[in-house]
Amino acid sequence: MTWLADLRSSALVGTGRHAVPAPAAELEFRPPDGLSREELLLDQAALADVVTRAARRPSMVDTAKLPDAAPPEDARPASADAVRLLDLLLNQPPVGPELRTQLVTDWLQFAAASGRRVPHRLIPGVLALAEAKPAVAEHVDPAIGTRGRWLQGLRQKGSGPKGPAPKGSGPHPATTIDWAELRTADATAELERLRHIDPAAARDRVHSHWDTLSARERAAHLAAFAINLELADEGLLEKALDDKAISVRDVAADLLDRLPGSARGNRMAARLKPLLRVKGLLRKQFEIDLPPDPDPAALRDGIAAAPRTGEPDRLGRLDTIIRGAPLGEWTTVADRSTAATLAMLDGEPRVIDTIIATAALRADAEWVRALLDIRTDAGLLGCLPAAEREQALLRHIRSGTAQPMALVPLLRDLPRPWGPPLANAVLELLTAKNGGQLATMLSGFLPMALPPDTADQCRRLLQRSDDDGPRRRVFRDVVQYQSFRQSLTEAFQ
Amino acid sequence: MSFMGRWSEERVISAAPDAPSLAAARKLARSGPWSDTGSNDVLVWGKCQGSGKTPYQVSVDIAAPAYRCSCPSRKFPCKHALALLLLWARGEMADGGAETADFAEEWAAQRADRAAARERRQSEQQTDPAAQAKRLADRLTLMDAGIADFARWLTDLVRTGLASARNQPYSWWDGVAGRLVDAQLPGLAEQVRAMGSDVHARADWADHLLLRTGRWWAMTKAWTKRDELTATEFADLRVAVGWAMASAEVQAAESLPGPWLVLGAHRSDDGRLQQQRTWLRGPDETVVVVLDFAAQGEALATPQLAGALLDVTLARYPGSAPQRAMFTSPVAPRGLADGLGGGCSIAQALEMESAAVALSPWRERHPVLFAGVRVCPGEPGWLLDGSGDALRLVDAPVDSLLALTGSHPIQLFGELEEGRVRPLAVVVDGTVLTP
Incomplete structure (x- = not known):
């Protein structure tokens, strides 16, 4: 044992129960005579303190394990003004958390567009924010620069400061393992991945394993066909209509609803046609019969059997038929345009609902447009191209029949920024007498959705005396966001 | 004005x-x-x-x-x-x-x-030499008694063993510290209080307590022999036990002109007291540290930016170099330096520490300017020089250091403390930066 270790054990146990070692000979220190045990130990502890501090040696690290220094930057840092703004956003944000996240994202996008990068000293702040906010993480590259990517690389290796791995580095589905050996959830996930890139290969895989799969697996795997559904899937879906398990048959029927050109679509059309009659001389109307009790072929196509007790749900059966049949069947029977055909269904709200659901499911553009003229529905709007969607929503708001709260999800999903007409229409709604609640519900995205030319208008609205505190806050956010964004635009010019 | x-x-x-x-x-x-x-x-x-x-x-x-x-x-x-x-x-x-x-x-x-x-x-107090001498004599009597009491406590500590001291509640350490405060030895009291938590917080508590006990013992010995110490040695001991110098006395003693280069600054807050250390280097290479204190909720003096040149006069407290100093005129920034001057290797820094310990065994912190060192990631991080020597970093924002330096060799100013480096400033491409 070394002198120091001896000294330590002696001190830990106490001189009352442990002898005190003699000082190490090489220190050339001789204690004076007549010291008590305690004094002898304390003297040596004092000596050890000084010796330890005066004799420190550098550590050695294995340089082979250390990362290489960062490669040189290839982009120029952002302008001093832009850096000042980013610094402000990161360290003393003058706006709320949502706006701050958005503005940092904007900053990164501006930087990327102008080929500039985050200055080195602000990289840790940006990376820390990116860890908490996926929206920031998405735009970190390339604005973070070579140094930032290098730092991210260190974090990933775990040799650097701890941090979660960046996006897209999750465990990759194990393609090398036999698919049939995977657990159901993993096998379905793998199948979904395959459907995205190669629908036919996914179909072949399920087809070849079909007979060995359990009912639960058949239903789960078949549901994955909703991704990139195509007419070539029909064979397998028809086969699934004969399945023992109702869960599998239901999935197949739901998927075939989205393929109006399929054989099942034709069969449904044949069932729908005899139910529709046109009546009225001046004002034509549909008269719709309820379907008869289903024969075995209808049952196979997913039309509900009669329950053991009570009345069968005949309206439900009609819904099933409408959802399965091509929508063209209606115009054929009416012998009119889509809009005129819909006009003939004026008194049939339930049928309209089913047609809306069907048109949205199939993203049938012609029907979606005609339906939007009579009804606003989030599902329908989602089927339209962005520009058209905004127009449809604007018409809807202007019609004055819009339920303000129902607008929130529709507005949230629109591409930003909105066009001036829609922005003005929404601002009118917000400034109306009861617009405060709507303003609060839109607060999360309104600043980003309003186009820059509305800034002055919002500033005027903010200055207007308004007792509604939350509404004032929303307008203040809009004004703050837009003026900060304006500063960003100028700083990146 | x-x-x-x-x-x-x-x-x-x-x-x-x-x-x-x-x-x-x-x-x-x-x-x-x-x-x-x-x-x-x-x-x-x-x-x-x-x-x-x-x-x-x-x-x-x-x-x-x-x-x-x-x-x-x-x-x-x-x-x-x-x-x-x-x-x-x-x-x-x-x-x-x-x-x-x-x-x-x-x-x-x-x-x-x-x-x-x-x-x-204050001037009344100063103008009455008799009363002043009496006050000093009273204080020394009190301190002598406190030191003797503390020495007895140290003897008891090693007799019963450090292991049993670790089982004592915090109040036991706090009681000892309280007696030291009463004896006008607040510097010692602070160290004992810190030890009360360190024995549980630190993995190397046994070595830490053993060596610190040795240092305390040496302080009691030095105190009893204070008449044999040089003025500088005694001043260092005064600081260690916590006997403050009257700032008026320091201020009157000298007025060192600038410009003073800010090497780096550190702020700490232990929940009761905020402290700010500012390391400065004068035109003649003298390195000093200016200390500022403030209670919780009070405002500390304005921090100075590393790399700034200050037009200000300073007065040094007595003690060994690097001395504590105070500003004796308003601080006027005069611009920024493009570097901190030449630095040393890790081995040289440790040799300097060794020499400084020999000069003043109570000092725990040494300012060091390193040249050609790389900041490398690790837990928590390393400083590495060209010859392969390494030192562990402490209190270091490693992310920030890596972002600023890219792990390239740079100059770094920091405080050497218990064999680890607390980085306070780095020089990158002719700019002094605070990590």
Whole structure:
């Protein structure tokens, strides 16, 4: 044992129960005579303190394990003004958390567009924010620069400061393992991945394993066909209509609803046609019969059997038929345009609902447009191209029949920024007498959705005396966001 | 007094006690709620309309600096004072002319009175040598008794063993510290209190306690032999036991001219006391450290930026180099240096530490300027030099250091403490940066 270790054990146990070692000979220190045990130990502890501090040696690290220094930057840092703004956003944000996240994202996008990068000293702040906010993480590259990517690389290796791995580095589905050996959830996930890139290969895989799969697996795997559904899937879906398990048959029927050109679509059309009659001389109307009790072929196509007790749900059966049949069947029977055909269904709200659901499911553009003229529905709007969607929503708001709260999800999903007409229409709604609640519900995205030319208008609205505190806050956010964004635009010019 | 000049917005920001105060002040920093605002060379004042009927009266002495506001906030300075300073710093404050507002005038007069009374008291104390000698003798008697008591406690400590001391509750350590405070040995008391938590917080507690016990023992020995010590050695011991020098005495002793280069600064806050250390180097390579203290909630002196050249005069406290110093004139920044000068290797730094320990065994912290060192990631991080020597980093924002340096060889100024480096400034591409 070394002198120091001896000294330590002696001190830990106490001189009352442990002898005190003699000082190490090489220190050339001789204690004076007549010291008590305690004094002898304390003297040596004092000596050890000084010796330890005066004799420190550098550590050695294995340089082979250390990362290489960062490669040189290839982009120029952002302008001093832009850096000042980013610094402000990161360290003393003058706006709320949502706006701050958005503005940092904007900053990164501006930087990327102008080929500039985050200055080195602000990289840790940006990376820390990116860890908490996926929206920031998405735009970190390339604005973070070579140094930032290098730092991210260190974090990933775990040799650097701890941090979660960046996006897209999750465990990759194990393609090398036999698919049939995977657990159901993993096998379905793998199948979904395959459907995205190669629908036919996914179909072949399920087809070849079909007979060995359990009912639960058949239903789960078949549901994955909703991704990139195509007419070539029909064979397998028809086969699934004969399945023992109702869960599998239901999935197949739901998927075939989205393929109006399929054989099942034709069969449904044949069932729908005899139910529709046109009546009225001046004002034509549909008269719709309820379907008869289903024969075995209808049952196979997913039309509900009669329950053991009570009345069968005949309206439900009609819904099933409408959802399965091509929508063209209606115009054929009416012998009119889509809009005129819909006009003939004026008194049939339930049928309209089913047609809306069907048109949205199939993203049938012609029907979606005609339906939007009579009804606003989030599902329908989602089927339209962005520009058209905004127009449809604007018409809807202007019609004055819009339920303000129902607008929130529709507005949230629109591409930003909105066009001036829609922005003005929404601002009118917000400034109306009861617009405060709507303003609060839109607060999360309104600043980003309003186009820059509305800034002055919002500033005027903010200055207007308004007792509604939350509404004032929303307008203040809009004004703050837009003026900060304006500063960003100028700083990146 | 016009040398103070207008503060920069950064200077105002640094005076804020916390981020919420600053955020609140930013909201108030518009002309709307303010009236009767004005400023002269020393004072900035104004009235701020709050939620109440009477506006708050705000006065700031920009030279001291000192703040006064009639609002009930316990933040110091409060948001009103900060807002007023922000307005003033931005030049957006309506200036009511040369006439100082009554409330500001009154406050300034009160402060001047108090300062005069304090000075009078001090000079009275100084002018009575007999009373002064008696006070000193009383204090030394008290301290001698405290040191003797502490030595006995150390003897008991090693007799019963360090392991059993670790089982003692914190109150046991606190009791010992309390007796040391009573004996006017607050520096020792602070070390004992820290040990009360270190024995549980540190993995190497046994070695730490053993070596620290040895150092305490050496201090009791040195104290009893204080008549044999040189003036410098005694001054170092005074600092270690916590016997403060009167700042007036220090201030009167010398006035070292600048420019002083700020090598780096560190702020710490142990929950009760905030401390700020600013390392400076003078034209003749003298390195000194300026210490500032403030209680919780009070404002520390404005931090100085690493790399800044300061036009200021300094007076050094007695003791071995690097000495503690105090500013004896207002600080006027004169620009930024493009480097910190030449540095040393890790082996050289440790040799310097060794020499410094031989000179003053009580010192725990040594300023070091390294050259050609790389910051490398690890837990928590390493400093590596060209010859493959390494030192562990402590209190280091490693992410920030890596971002700034890219792990390339750079110059780094830091404090060497227990064989680890606390980085305070780095030099990258001719710019001194604070990580």
